[in-house]
Amino acid sequence: MASVTQxxxxxxxxxxxxxxxxxxxxxxxxxxxxxxxxxxxxxIAKGSGSAYGDLTLGEVLKAYRRLRDESRPIADxxxxxxxxxxxxxxxxxxxxxxxxxxxxxxxAAMRREEGAGPYTINMDVSKLGTAxxxxxxxxxxxxxxxxxxxxxxLTYLRLIGGGGKRERRPTEDELRRVxxxxxxxxxxxxxxxxxxxxxxxxxxxxxxxxxxxxxxxxHIALVLRKHPRKGQVLxxxxxxxxxxxxxxxxxxxxxxxxFPIEAATLSKYFTEACRALAIPDLHFHDLRHDGTSKLxxxxxxxxxxxxxxxxxxxxxxxxxxQLRPEDLTRPKPGKRLGARPRRGSLRxxxxxxxxx
Numbered sequence: 029m030a031s032v033t034q035x036x037x038x039x040x041x042x043x044x045x046x047x048x049x050x051x052x053x054x055x056x057x058x059x060x061x062x063x064x065x066x067x068x069x070x071x072i073a074k075g076s077g078s079a080y081g082d083l084t085l086g087e088v089l090k091a092y093r094r095l096r097d098e099s100r101p102i103a104d105x106x107x108x109x110x111x112x113x114x115x116x117x118x119x120x121x122x123x124x125x126x127x128x129x130x131x132x133x134x135x136a137a138m139r140r141e142e143g144a145g146p147y148t149i150n151m152d153v154s155k156l157g158t159a160x161x162x163x164x165x166x167x168x169x170x171x172x173x174x175x176x177x178x179x180x181x182l183t184y185l186r187l188i189g190g191g192g193k194r195e196r197r198p199t200e201d202e203l204r205r206v207x208x209x210x211x212x213x214x215x216x217x218x219x220x221x222x223x224x225x226x227x228x229x230x231x232x233x234x235x236x237x238x239x240x241x242x243x244x245x246x247h248i249a250l251v252l253r254k255h256p257r258k259g260q261v262l263x264x265x266x267x268x269x270x271x272x273x274x275x276x277x278x279x280x281x282x283x284x285x286x287f288p289i290e291a292a293t294l295s296k297y298f299t300e301a302c303r304a305l306a307i308p309d310l311h312f313h314d315l316r317h318d319g320t321s322k323l324x325x326x327x328x329x330x331x332x333x334x335x336x337x338x339x340x341x342x343x344x345x346x347x348x349x350q351l352r353p354e355d356l357t358r359p360k361p362g363k364r365l366g367a368r369p370r371r372g373s374l375r376x377x378x379x380x381x382x383x384x
Contacts, residue, residue: 030068032062035054039057039058040053085122085123119156133181133182137187150182195317196314197318206307226268227271233252234294238286242267248266250262
C-alpha cells in the first residue's frame with residue numbers, strides 16, 4: 029500500500045510491496061503524489077516496469093559517464109559534455125520504463141525552440157542512444173531502444189536531419205573590419221582571430237596554444253586536437269605564411285599561452301563585432317573554413333592541407349573547403365610547403381600602422 033506524507037513543504041509518495049524494491053518520489057502537490065503512487069501500484073500489479081524499477085534516464089546518463097571515466101573521460105569543455113547536460117536537463121527525470129517516442133519528440137521540439145538545428149538535435153538523440161546502450165550495459169540492463177523507435181517520427185517532422193554544408197566565408201573587407209573592431213577590445217583578440225583565419229585552427233586550439241609548443245626553427249606547433257577515435261591527441265601542425273608571422277610577433281612567454289584570452293570571450297567578441305558592423309551570418313568557425321580554402325587556393329594538395337587542418341578523411345576535409353571560381357584563374361605561388369598564402373596579409377590595423 030502506498031503512503032503519501034508531507035515533508036518540508038513537499039509531498040512524498042512511498043510504495044513498499046513484498047518482493048519488490050521500495051519506491052519513493054517527492055512532488056510539489058499531493059495530487060501529483062497520489063497519481064504517481066496509483067500508476068506505480070497498477071504497474072506492479074500488472075508486472076510491468078518492474079525490470080527497471082524507478083531507474084531514470086538521468087541515472088543511465090551518469091552510468092555512461094562513469095563507464096567513460098574508466099577509459100576516455102569526457103572533458104568538461106567537449107561537445108559530448110554539453111550534449112549530455114542538455115539530455116539530463118530535458119529528459120533526466122523520466123523513468124526508463126515510461127519513456128516513449130513522444131517524449132523524444134517533445135524534447136526535440138524544445139531544443140528547436142532553444143535555437144538548435146536539425147543536425148544538432150540529431151547529435152543529441154544519437155548520444156542518448158549510445159548512453160542507453162552502454163550505460164545500460166554498465167548497469168547490467170538491456171534497455172529498450174526508444175531512440176530507434178522515435179527516429180522515423182523525428183525525421184518526418186524534420187526535427188532531426190543531416191548537417192547542411194556551410195559555404196559562408198568572410199570577404200577580405202569583412203575580415204579586416206572585424207579585426208579592426210576586435211582590436212578595440214584588445215590587440216590579442218584581433219591577433220587571435222587573424223591567426224585563426226590563417227592557420228585554420230579551431231578557437232579552442234588557437235586559445236590553448238602555448239609559446240613553448242612552437243618550434244621557431246621548424247615553424248611546427250604542437251596542437252591538442254580532438255580525434256574521432258582517440259579523444260584528444262597532440263599533433264604536429266606546420267604554421268604557414270602569415271600564421272607563422274603572427275605567431276612570431278607575439279611576446280615570448282615560455283609556457284604561457286600565445287594568446288592569453290579565453291575561447292568563449294573571443295567568440296563572444298567576434299559575434300558582437302559582426303553585429304556592430306552589420307555583417308550578416310558570419311561565425312567564428314567560418315574562419316576555419318576560410319583558412320582551409322585559402323590553402324587549396326594557394327596550391328597545396330589534399331595531404332598537405334590535411335596536415336594543417338587535422339582532418340582524417342577527404343570527406344570531412346571537403347566540408348571545410350569552399351573554393352571561389354575566380355581564384356582558380358589566378359597564378360598560384362607554387363606548392364612549396366611553408367610558402368606564404370597567395371591572398372593578402374591579415375595584419376591587424378596596428379600592424380599596418382607600424383609598417384607605414
